[in-house]
Amino acid sequence: MNRNNAYAYLLLGAVVLAGIGGFMFSDSLMADEPVSSGPSYSTAVLSWTVAGADIDSMTEDASNGQEETG
């Protein structure tokens, strides 16, 4: 292969690479497609404090007036 052939193939490789680059560049300019979004979700926390049940009165109710034995 003489020097002229080498230059020719070098030139060919360069322009092919430039062409591929150009193709990719033009593809990257494509605008974003319209997007339709689905439902969006958000969360929150609801907190509260409940007064403790009156254990003594519940025990009293449960005993139903019966006297303790033993």
Place this chain on the structure above:
Amino acid sequence: MAKKRQDKKIFLVSAAALALVVALFLFGGQITGKGYTSTFSWTVVDSSSCNVLNTTAACPGTLALDSTTACGVEVLLENTGNNAATVTLKMAAAAGTEIGGTSPYIEANTVDSESGSSTENNINLTDSAQTIASAFGYGTSADLIGNNFTIHIPADASVSGAQNTVLTYACA
């Protein structure tokens, strides 16, 4: 003579390469419609999106047994999309599980925090999504609603002490 033939070969190879480059550019342009530099473009996003501005609502004080209490703190919800939305709300579990006893309930009362924001429903929260607001607008001055809560603790509630539940809002 041989030199001339060599020059001709180089010329042909170069011409073929140039033709290939032109073809690649044209091909790319036809595929994408963007063969030329774009100077004006836009993206249309069809969005139904809501944002909770404060993520906690606490009922102050201690709720007595056999009492019904309106909680003082509301959850604020803003329509951050560009569509009128329908908002649903559910809690993690039914009131029977969260509070227990006979006929407990947590009511969500939805109000316009900015006038004309939506059409509201007041609901008793369950673990299934229910609509609390429809036609929820996205205009800057009419895109805000708030949730107040009323809790009924029956006399025979099965839980005591600090409680909480996760509320899930969905906008579509």
